[in-house]
Amino acid sequence: MRGVYPVAQIRAAEQVLLARLPEGALMQRAAHALSVQCADLLDGVYGARVALLVGGGNNGGDALFAGARLARRGARVTAVPVDAGRVHGAGLAALLRAGGRVGGAVPDGADLVVDGMFGIGGRAGLTGRAADLAAAAQGYRTVAVDVPSGVDADAGASGGRAVRADVTVTFGALKTGIVAGDGAVAAGQVRLVDIGLDLPAAHAHVLEAADAAGLLPRPGAHDDKYTRGVVGVVAGCEQYAGAGVLATGAAVHGGAGLVRYLGRAPEPVRARYPEVVVHPGALPGQVQVQAWVVGPGLGTDGAAHDLLRGVLATDVPVIADADAITMIASDPGLVRERAAPTVLTPHDHEFARLAGEVGPDRLGAARRAAAGIGAIVLLKGDVTVVAAPDGTAYLNPTGTPWLGTAGSGDVLSGLVGALLAGGLEPALAAATGAFVHGVAGQQAAAAGPPSATDVLAAIPRATATLAR
Numbered sequence: 001m002r003g004v005y006p007v008a009q010i011r012a013a014e015q016v017l018l019a020r021l022p023e024g025a026l027m028q029r030a031a032h033a034l035s036v037q038c039a040d041l042l043d044g045v046y047g048a049r050v051a052l053l054v055g056g057g058n059n060g061g062d063a064l065f066a067g068a069r070l071a072r073r074g075a076r077v078t079a080v081p082v083d084a085g086r087v088h089g090a091g092l093a094a095l096l097r098a099g100g101r102v103g104g105a106v107p108d109g110a111d112l113v114v115d116g117m118f119g120i121g122g123r124a125g126l127t128g129r130a131a132d133l134a135a136a137a138q139g140y141r142t143v144a145v146d147v148p149s150g151v152d153a154d155a156g157a158s159g160g161r162a163v164r165a166d167v168t169v170t171f172g173a174l175k176t177g178i179v180a181g182d183g184a185v186a187a188g189q190v191r192l193v194d195i196g197l198d199l200p201a202a203h204a205h206v207l208e209a210a211d212a213a214g215l216l217p218r219p220g221a222h223d224d225k226y227t228r229g230v231v232g233v234v235a236g237c238e239q240y241a242g243a244g245v246l247a248t249g250a251a252v253h254g255g256a257g258l259v260r261y262l263g264r265a266p267e268p269v270r271a272r273y274p275e276v277v278v279h280p281g282a283l284p285g286q287v288q289v290q291a292w293v294v295g296p297g298l299g300t301d302g303a304a305h306d307l308l309r310g311v312l313a314t315d316v317p318v319i320a321d322a323d324a325i326t327m328i329a330s331d332p333g334l335v336r337e338r339a340a341p342t343v344l345t346p347h348d349h350e351f352a353r354l355a356g357e358v359g360p361d362r363l364g365a366a367r368r369a370a371a372g373i374g375a376i377v378l379l380k381g382d383v384t385v386v387a388a389p390d391g392t393a394y395l396n397p398t399g400t401p402w403l404g405t406a407g408s409g410d411v412l413s414g415l416v417g418a419l420l421a422g423g424l425e426p427a428l429a430a431a432t433g434a435f436v437h438g439v440a441g442q443q444a445a446a447a448g449p450p451s452a453t454d455v456l457a458a459i460p461r462a463t464a465t466l467a468r
Contacts, residue, residue: 003202063116156181243297295324
């Protein structure tokens with residue numbers, strides 16, 4: 001698990017390190033690491049054409065010193081300042097001594113463009129000459145220094161006006177803005193370089209494959225269907241019977257020992273999954289489970305409200321999705337008054353009904369909603385964010401835009417329900433479920449545009465991949 005940090009904590013750690021090191025040593029560490037990463041992206045350094053887009057701050061200095069190192073190895077390096085009157089003096093002098101030059105535009109046929117215009121202090125969205133240079137870099141292999149210029153390093157916002165990097169070389173720690181929101185797309189592949197920062201414990205994390213594999217419940221020699229976790233599914237109605245099938249199937253394939261179905265469309269579930277115990281007409285309080293999945297395709301009429309209230313009145317973890325979120329938005333006390341954990345899984349429109357518009361700061365919005373309603377919030381998106389009421393958060397690096405398809409969220413709900421029933425701490429169950437769901441989506445998409453059924457079918461393969 002890799003920690004994710006706000007700018008203020010990174011700056012504070014940098015100041016402590018700067019006070020201990022000789023002047024300029026920290027920039028040289030960063031420049032050396034940057035030059036190594038740039039060299040790795042070139043098909044040979046000697047003779048390569050490298051353009052440095054540089055601002056006047058430390059970010060520009062990192063790029064210039066890295067460019068000097070490349071120039072000494074035979075690269076043809078051109079510095080292109082945002083403002084010719086504001087360039088890092090020592091960095092520019094080093095580049096010129098190494099044989100580099102200064103130009104007014106990105107050279108035609110550049111083999112690599114290094115974005116060193118703005119760093120972690122930059123604002124969202126580029127304007128003027130910086131925007132023109134970012135546009136000129138499009139089509140060339142581009143490396144961003146620390147944070148792509150135009151990306152807010154805390155929120156990840158860019159307004160669609162940022163450098164679009166193939167690789168971002170970031171120093172010391174992951175910044176929130178390159179793993180969430182627009183910034184996660186603008187950053188491309190993120191390569192984290194250790195420069196010796198001493199940071200506090202992180203409150204936000206990015207799960208990695210080894211984390212997800214370690215968190216997935218594995219049955220032991222003495223486990224049975226009850227100890228592996230019993231999931232209750234309250235999903236589906238006559239009009240949306242498929243939602244119940246998808247959520248139930250994901251719970252089955254997600255590792256639950258036993259799945260009980262109490263939804264409003266029992267026959268399709270019974271026909272598709274004979275291993276599921278169907279309880280037609282039963283109330284949630286009448287069956288024993290370790291976790292509930294409620295909401296997908298359930299409807300919002302009086303009968304659906306009664307089922308939701310019955311689920312939320314139990315003392316086990318609940319994952320509420322889709323129609324359940326719509327009903328909870330009109331009566332949030334149903335969740336606030338629960339002692340047992342609740343996981344809510346809204347997309348942006350559902351989130352707006354719960355807690356207002358998401359806005360550009362997706363991590364901040366998820367944390368605000370989680371604290372306000374007293375539940376874990378899994379905010380779906382290109383980078384899914386899981387936030388707990390205490391501020392602990394997880395950002396999911398897996399997935400594909402192809403997961404934006406009908407029924408995909410129903411699959412995610414059933415999968416998280418199985419992990420909750422298996423005993424995972426609720427926020428980690430939500431984060432692990434999102435990770436596995438994302439891997440399943442990627443694998444399903446490899447064969448062409450996937451349906452939710454394809455994603456569901458890929459869950460066992462995804463978990464097997466992680467196990468290996």
